Amino acid sequence: MGWNPLVVNVIVIDMSDQVVHCLIHFVREDKRTYVSIVYAKNYYIHRRDLWDNLCKHTIFVGNHPWVIMGFFNVSLNLEDSTAGGSNVTLAMREFQECVDHMRMSDVSQSGLHFTWNQRPNASEGILKKIDRIMANDIFINEFLNAHAVFLSYRIYDHSPAVLKIPTLYNSNIKSFKFLISLFIKRLRLELDQAQIWLDSDPFSNDAREEHCHLLHAYNSAVIDEERFLQQKSKIEWLHVGDNNTSFFHKVVKGKQHRNHILTVEDNMGNIVEGRDVPACFVSHFTNFLGNSSNSTPIDIPVLAAKIKSAIFDIGNNKSLGPDGYTTEFFMSTWNIIGDDIVRVVQDFFSKPITD
Template sequence: MLSVASWNTRGLCNLSHQRAVRDLIRESNLHVCAALESRASVSSLPSICERVFGSWSWASNGSLCLRGTRIIVAWNPVHVDMMLLNATDQVMHFQVKIRDSSKILFLSMVYAENYHIARRQLWASLKGHKHVVKDTPWFIMGDFNVALDPKDNSSGTSGPNRGMDDFRQCVRHLEVEDVNYKGLFFTWTKNPNGTGGLLKKINRILGNSHSLARFPSASVVFLPYRNLDHSPAVLTLPSGSPRKPKPFKFPNLLTYKEPFLNVVSSHWHPDLVGREMYKISQNLKNLKGPLRKMLSDQGNLHSKVAKLRLELDRVQIALDRDPENGALREEHCGYLSTYNSACLDEERFLMQKAKINWLHEGDRNSSFFHKSDWRLEKKSSDVFVPDNNIKDDARSSRFSSTSDTNVDEEAPLMASSRLSYIGRSQLSSRDA
């Protein structure tokens, strides 16, 4: 799992702000952390980063900024390997490699300018970076200093302004969208220490379609901003893919059980409203749960047979030592009946499973198919093909010897279409 956070700290030279970032790293178990609007001079960055991030690696765009460093990105080299690809005073583009899974993704940390004209350089940089990303997962996160929608403003607006239009156009061009998030909706407050402050959603985490496909369980949480005016955003990328539910497979052996008809009739509702196909599909969905429970009540068929076999052996040994014991005879009859029933259930289950394996592998160019095909060819070599040049008596003796000696009764049965095809092939070869 990878955890990435971005937070507008409004100055990282303040000791309380440094402590807040350290607490965020510890509480959220972060692997990558971006401190935005640090306002630190380039010369003071090493000491500040050592106090805040410890032994982590870090990079900044301080040399590109006129009024203090705007973006500092630090990462734990034990978990991730990050390479800075490009940077401006408003964005830093990284390539990230997750060490435990070797997955590659792109990460862009943003701290946009306050004025919409200056932000156009940021939009141009993001559009250019799209050609580098191509079909690789890409996350864009940080403080965009502009809302994407009128509802992102607590006071509401009459409509989108020019800066909002530029942001929307860039998002459409990049083909990105918000990663599934929870926590605070408004991520910035204009007056945190007073009343009547303005609330806006200007901090976001966006992802392209490849990031959402590669990390379908990716999630974002916007935490409370506490004594600052921006909410920290934490992106979590689970290392494994989400567990998919197993498809429903109907075991035929359930149809031989007494409760089966009662279960079906009690959960089948013919009075549903809708088209006939909809009624059937809904009733079948309603039956999944009860049938799964019914199968679960049967237990593990293989271990059940093995356990009953041991109990039957024990009773038969005891009955051999005491043949006149009526209680043992009744116990033996009960175990024998239960054992036979369990063996029949196991046989029905395995027969259905064998058919499923053939349907799954039979038409594929797999070793399973070729082994089965080899057995079919072996069987087909024993098929009698009449020869007009042989006399009637010799033909009859040949037929009898072939049927008596060459037929392999243990070979699998061969479909009639397969048999006729083999017969035609051999006839044609003989005519040639």
């Protein structure tokens, strides 16, 4: 192996005949992640030593980013093989239990799904996904733009796997979620001070009023944050516990990671990456859809009852757009704004699309 020490430092922590555990330090960004490189044995009983090693390494890694990549020699899911079959084998179940114990999931990927082939000629041969790149939630949160690429295997039986970590990506735009969290953090500090004041002077009316005011503001802000994250995560409300914020943060991060498109192939077969991806999409759909000069309005009538039915069929807590208003808002105020919404929708479908 070789690497540029000015860019990364690699420390080998431990190794066995099936896995090498490393710590990688990205020098310029001062970020670190654990990486385990796997080359599993053929017989499933021999792989049990590997699963045991990985589970024990979970304790060592703790709450730090961790990636596991390489040749696992067994499929994780039924859809990872073209050989058919509807039953999970013992080897697959043991692999699944290990992955669940480590709380790993596949890194967002592009390229081939099946990473191993056994002479895929004519009607014969088998394709399987037995090479993977997986990471824990902490890695996904820390390296949100990381993605795996599985290249063509060509004359070989395995697909080369590449983990790309664009650590230099930086955005100066602060999200609405960031502003909410910052506001809650400030309220939390103010509430702490108010409770200290109340504790030192429990009979002070000013202290009691200040505490009551801040407690109400804090609870409202926490509820607003949960509602925002719930809308963004696009899942139904969970009736468990008093605060689901950490859960929704996890779901949002996971969805962003899975849905983030970092690599595409243009019409000429060229691979486009990074900040050139949006321009590639614009170019493709411009060529595909053409300009607006020849567009025509839809001549099928859009009935008011159909519009209302479509909106009322959406879940109460679903967000209709970037303004954040939920369907519940439109339902509860339909007698006031319903006619306006119908006119806007009908007007949209009655005119040609213009620039």
